[in-house]
Amino acid sequence: MFIQASQMADTNASAPGWLRTEGGLIVERGAGTAPVPPDQRFDMLLPPFVDVHTHGARGIDFGMLGSDPGPAIAFHHENGTTQLNATIATAALAEVKKRITELAPLVWSGELAGIHLEGPWISPEKRGAHESSLLRVPAAAELLDVVEAGGGTVRLITLAPELPGAMSAISALVAHGVVVAIGHSNASAEIAREAVDAGASDVTHLFNAMSGLHHRTPGVASVALLDGRLSVELIADGQHVCDDAVDLAIRLAGDRLLLVSDSMAASGLGDGHFQIAGSPVEVRRGIARIVGTGALAGSTSVLRDGVDHLLTRGIDPRSIALWTNGNPARLLNLQVPALRRNDPADFVGVTAGRISCVSHRGELSFF
Incomplete structure (x- = not known):
C-alpha cells in the first residue's frame, strides 16, 4: 500500500513524503510525491504515540487485581497509542505487588512498555484522588x-x-534502573532540586497536584520548567491545564515535554460513576471529578484527544511528534516505531486538522 502525506512529521522534519507498507511493515519511505498513485492520502502523518502515564480504559483499571487489561490496551491502540506504561495508583502494598506480578508477563511479551507506580509514596497535601489512609x-x-x-x-x-x-x-531506585518522577508533591523548589541531584528525572503531570509558581515560594512546577535535567509530563486535554499554561510549558520546556493521557477506567465509556486510587469518581460531560470535593481525578481522554487539541491550536507537528513519540521513548529507553523503513506500519493520519485514521501493523482504522 502506498500512502501519501502533504506533511510527513517526525521529530526531525515535516515535509511532503510517502510510505509503502507491506506485511505490517514500512518497507519504503520517500520524500516528495509517491512513485505511483497512492492508495491513501493524508494532510499529515505522525508517528504512533507512546503514553507513559495511563490508568486504563473501557472499564479496566490497570491496578485492578485479577482484571484483564486487554480491552484497555486495545482501546489505546485503536486511538493511536501503540506503546503504553500501565499505571497502578495508590493501593494497599500487598495489592500493588500482586498486581505487578499479574502485569509483568505483558511487559515481557511487549504488550505493555512497562509499569508505572503512582503512589502510595506521595504527599497527603497533594494526593488528589489517592485515598489518604493508603499513603x-x-x-x-x-x-x-x-x-x-x-x-x-x-x-x-x-x-x-x-x-x-x-x-x-x-x-x-535510580541505581536499580527505575526512572523516578517528582509528583503529587508539595515540595519547595530547593527540595525538588535536591531530588533531581539524587537522580529524579521526570515530573508527573505538570501543574496538577504539585506546588506551583508563587513568586516568593517557587515549588515543583518552577523547577520542572527551569531545570533542563527533567522530562516533563503534560496533560493537554484542555481541562487539566489551560492553554496559557500549556504555552508557558512549551516556551520554557518544549524540548523536554511528554504528552500523557492520565486516562482512567472511564475512558471510552462515557459518563457514570467509577473509582480510582480508592476514591469514588463521577464523570459528567466527560470530566472526571472526585465525589465530595469536585477535584479533577484523572482524565477520560486518550493521547489522540490531546493531539487533536494541539493541532487545532496550530502547534508545530514536529513538536507533537517529539512529545508523543521521541521523548517518552527516550525517558523509558524504548525502541518504538517512528515512521522509519522496516518499522512496524504504525502511524497516525491527520485530515483537515484532526486525526482521521490510525494504522496498527498496517491495518487502517478511520474515524
Whole structure:
C-alpha cells in the first residue's frame, strides 16, 4: 500500500513524503510525491504515540487485581497509542505487588512498555484522588522490594521528595534502573532540586497536584520548567491545564515535554460513576471529578484527544511528534516505531486538522 502525506512529521522534519507498507511493515519511505498513485492520502502523518502515564480504559483499571487489561490496551491502540506504561495508583502494598506480578508477563511479551507506580509514596497535601489512609513514606528497602516483584518491569515510580526517606529512596531506585518522577508533591523548589541531584528525572503531570509558581515560594512546577535535567509530563486535554499554561510549558520546556493521557477506567465509556486510587469518581460531560470535593481525578481522554487539541491550536507537528513519540521513548529507553523503513506500519493520519485514521501493523482504522 502506498500512502501519501502533504506533511510527513517526525521529530526531525515535516515535509511532503510517502510510505509503502507491506506485511505490517514500512518497507519504503520517500520524500516528495509517491512513485505511483497512492492508495491513501493524508494532510499529515505522525508517528504512533507512546503514553507513559495511563490508568486504563473501557472499564479496566490497570491496578485492578485479577482484571484483564486487554480491552484497555486495545482501546489505546485503536486511538493511536501503540506503546503504553500501565499505571497502578495508590493501593494497599500487598495489592500493588500482586498486581505487578499479574502485569509483568505483558511487559515481557511487549504488550505493555512497562509499569508505572503512582503512589502510595506521595504527599497527603497533594494526593488528589489517592485515598489518604493508603499513603506511605518512601523507605528505600520497601520500594526496592516492590520493584523486585516485577522482575525489571517497573520502569517508573512517582513519589514526593519532601517525605522522610525520599532522597535515599530516589538514589536506590535510580541505581536499580527505575526512572523516578517528582509528583503529587508539595515540595519547595530547593527540595525538588535536591531530588533531581539524587537522580529524579521526570515530573508527573505538570501543574496538577504539585506546588506551583508563587513568586516568593517557587515549588515543583518552577523547577520542572527551569531545570533542563527533567522530562516533563503534560496533560493537554484542555481541562487539566489551560492553554496559557500549556504555552508557558512549551516556551520554557518544549524540548523536554511528554504528552500523557492520565486516562482512567472511564475512558471510552462515557459518563457514570467509577473509582480510582480508592476514591469514588463521577464523570459528567466527560470530566472526571472526585465525589465530595469536585477535584479533577484523572482524565477520560486518550493521547489522540490531546493531539487533536494541539493541532487545532496550530502547534508545530514536529513538536507533537517529539512529545508523543521521541521523548517518552527516550525517558523509558524504548525502541518504538517512528515512521522509519522496516518499522512496524504504525502511524497516525491527520485530515483537515484532526486525526482521521490510525494504522496498527498496517491495518487502517478511520474515524
